[in-house]
Amino acid sequence: MIVGLSEFVPLRVLVHGGDGPALAPLLAALSGSGGLDLSTSADGDRLRPAGCHVVVAAGERALDDDEVEALRAHLRAGGGLVAVGATLAAWTRHPAMAELAGWRPGEAGPATELRVRPVPGGAVAARLDPEILLHDRIFLGDRPSDDAEVLVTVPWRSGELVAAFRRRAGAGRLVHLGLGVEAAARSRPEFGQLLHRCVRAAVGLDSAPPVGVGLYGYGAIGREHASAVTEVEGFELRGICDRSRERLVDAASRFSAPTHLRSGDLLADQGVELVVVGVPPSLHATAVLECLEAGKHVVCEKPFALRAEDADRMTAAAADAGRLVTVYQSRRWDPDFVATRDAVRRGEVGHPFYVEAFIGGFGHPCSFWHSHEPVSGGTIFDWGSHYLDWMLQLLPGRVLRVAAGAHKRVWLDVTNADQVRVDLTFESGEQATFLQSDVAAALKPKWYVLGTAGAVVADWRRETITSRAWTGDLVEEPLQPSEAPARVSLHRPDGAGGVSVTELALPARVRNGFYRNLADHLLLGEPLAVHADEARRNVAVMEAAARSARSGGLPVEIRA
Numbered sequence: 001m002i003v004g005l006s007e008f009v010p011l012r013v014l015v016h017g018g019d020g021p022a023l024a025p026l027l028a029a030l031s032g033s034g035g036l037d038l039s040t041s042a043d044g045d046r047l048r049p050a051g052c053h054v055v056v057a058a059g060e061r062a063l064d065d066d067e068v069e070a071l072r073a074h075l076r077a078g079g080g081l082v083a084v085g086a087t088l089a090a091w092t093r094h095p096a097m098a099e100l101a102g103w104r105p106g107e108a109g110p111a112t113e114l115r116v117r118p119v120p121g122g123a124v125a126a127r128l129d130p131e132i133l134l135h136d137r138i139f140l141g142d143r144p145s146d147d148a149e150v151l152v153t154v155p156w157r158s159g160e161l162v163a164a165f166r167r168r169a170g171a172g173r174l175v176h177l178g179l180g181v182e183a184a185a186r187s188r189p190e191f192g193q194l195l196h197r198c199v200r201a202a203v204g205l206d207s208a209p210p211v212g213v214g215l216y217g218y219g220a221i222g223r224e225h226a227s228a229v230t231e232v233e234g235f236e237l238r239g240i241c242d243r244s245r246e247r248l249v250d251a252a253s254r255f256s257a258p259t260h261l262r263s264g265d266l267l268a269d270q271g272v273e274l275v276v277v278g279v280p281p282s283l284h285a286t287a288v289l290e291c292l293e294a295g296k297h298v299v300c301e302k303p304f305a306l307r308a309e310d311a312d313r314m315t316a317a318a319a320d321a322g323r324l325v326t327v328y329q330s331r332r333w334d335p336d337f338v339a340t341r342d343a344v345r346r347g348e349v350g351h352p353f354y355v356e357a358f359i360g361g362f363g364h365p366c367s368f369w370h371s372h373e374p375v376s377g378g379t380i381f382d383w384g385s386h387y388l389d390w391m392l393q394l395l396p397g398r399v400l401r402v403a404a405g406a407h408k409r410v411w412l413d414v415t416n417a418d419q420v421r422v423d424l425t426f427e428s429g430e431q432a433t434f435l436q437s438d439v440a441a442a443l444k445p446k447w448y449v450l451g452t453a454g455a456v457v458a459d460w461r462r463e464t465i466t467s468r469a470w471t472g473d474l475v476e477e478p479l480q481p482s483e484a485p486a487r488v489s490l491h492r493p494d495g496a497g498g499v500s501v502t503e504l505a506l507p508a509r510v511r512n513g514f515y516r517n518l519a520d521h522l523l524l525g526e527p528l529a530v531h532a533d534e535a536r537r538n539v540a541v542m543e544a545a546a547r548s549a550r551s552g553g554l555p556v557e558i559r560a
Contacts, residue, residue, distance in 0.1 A: 015027060015038060015039070015041075017057050017087065022186075028187075028192070029192030029195050032192075032527035043059035049074035052079070053203055056082045057083050058084040058180070059090070063097065072096065080174075082177055085180040088105065101167070102148055103165070104141045105141040114135070115131050115133060116194075118152050124152065134190060135184065138154050140156070144167065145167070152164035166202070174202075177194060213237055214266045214274070216263060216287055216291060222278050228515045234522075238269065240252075241259070245261070263290060274296060275291040277298060281377050285305050289317055298318070300327050300328065302327055302329055304327045314532070315533065326518065326528060326530050329385075331390070344449065350454060356432070358434075358437075359383045359437075361480065362439055365416055365438050380422060380436075385542070391424070394432075395426055400558065400559065407419040419436065443460050463478075
């Protein structure tokens with residue numbers, strides 16, 4: 001059984017060197033990671049590694065004899081060192097440090113876009129992209145000594161440079177992370193991930209056994225979960241449970257994991273440490289509580305629950321059991337949302353104060369739980385589980401008031417509403433509106449975000465997949481708007497009465513982003529992307545919206 005996250009023994013990390021602005025991104029990258037007890041000392045302070053497990057050094061001041069001897073004693077005793085950016089280049093001016101490093105840095109190259117490549121199978125590579133783009137500088141010196149372990153490389157002209165390596169020093173380990181020379185590079189999340197992994201590598205925490213995963217339900221989304229688990233390094237699919245024999249036959253034909261008709265048999269398997277709950281929403285709370293009682297970590301499909309009271313019961317049970325519960329908000333990695341969120345967080349629109357979001361079209365709703373309110377919670381809990389989660393990421397302030405209205409006019413064979421509109425009012429006056437409609441013959445933009453200095457608009461794309469039939473005839477298959485990322489544009493006043501419009505480049509889709517982050521969190525202590533309290537907030541908003549809709553649109557006061 002993997003230990004609970006609260007049971008990790010904290011590593012005492014001294015972050016040394018540089019001024020406040022230079023240290024800030026290093027501290028930000030490390031403070032969000034589990035299992036680290038951070039302290040700091042400035043570049044002008046004497047380096048005193050006694051009492052810490054790892055020194056993370058980011059200064060450019062050469063060390064004196066006493067500091068070098070203190071650092072050597074720290075390493076001989078089994079301590080770790082991570083030298084960031086130009087630090088080792090400065091420190092190797094001292095002959096004893098040059099001998100300890102086994103490396104001469106040479107000159108720093110010009111600032112440019114570097115293709116950073118973690119060495120596959122190396123101590124820092126798990127679940128990172130094969131190539132990370134980072135605008136930075138790299139030292140052009142020789143490769144480290146043959147007894148050094150290369151961790152990261154960078155293609156450079158006709159060859160390859162070592163950007164990070166690890167070398168034994170007594171009972172300890174010296175790690176050189178020769179990136180983050182440029183201040184802007186240190187603020188990139190990819191650099192933060194590399195830094196945290198280098199800290200672990202400096203004390204020999206290279207890998208952990210894979211986490212055994214079981215599926216509690218193999219319905220419409222079951223194959224997606226099973227595929228993600230089998231593709232993400234650090235997870236092993238060890239069981240699938242469903243009450244349908246037909247679905248279990250399908251699961252067994254696709255995945256080499258034991259199948260179970262009874263949840264108790266799945267939960268009794270000690271090799272299953274994390275359970276993915278994929279039953280209909282009305283059964284989420286019961287299933288999650290059963291898994292937590294069995295001592296498992298839990299991923300719950302969205303929506304987390306249909307009532308905030310049930311979300312509270314689940315989070316309390318997880319805390320009592322010392323286990324993790326999170327929610328499968330996989331669409332936080334959608335490229336169009338990431339582009340919108342990042343533009344807002346960069347301050348491109350100033351302070352965002354108004355958000356509209358839309359999903360829909362004119363067509364019959366999906367079947368079973370997507371369209372049957374007693375099972376799904378209703379239309380608000382369908383796409384609202386994603387859209388309201390997105391809105392609460394864009395507008396993180398406290399929600400004070402929720403009002404909602406619903407229409408039932410066309411699709412009379414299902415119990416979900418044909419259309420719902422949810423209006424949110426925030427504590428500082430911001431407003432947000434979500435509209436989902438299955439009777440919308442004309443589409444509104446997916447996103448319409450107004451801020452004090454600009455706006456972001458995301459327009460749906462109309463895409464068609466074309467192919468040829470065996471007869472040679474053209475086959476055209478229209479995609480639903482929701483199946484393609486929207487086009488995202490930034491609108492900024494030009495100071496002369498006009499507005500400049502720039503289409504934003506969408507980032508590449510991160511495949512299995514949710515599960516990659518979850519594995520990083522469970523196995524490495526890296527920050528978790530989706531917290532249960534955030535999911536609980538979303539449930540509280542959706543529950544209030546459902547109450548308002550049932551009352552004919554009367555506002556519901558909440559504090560979420």
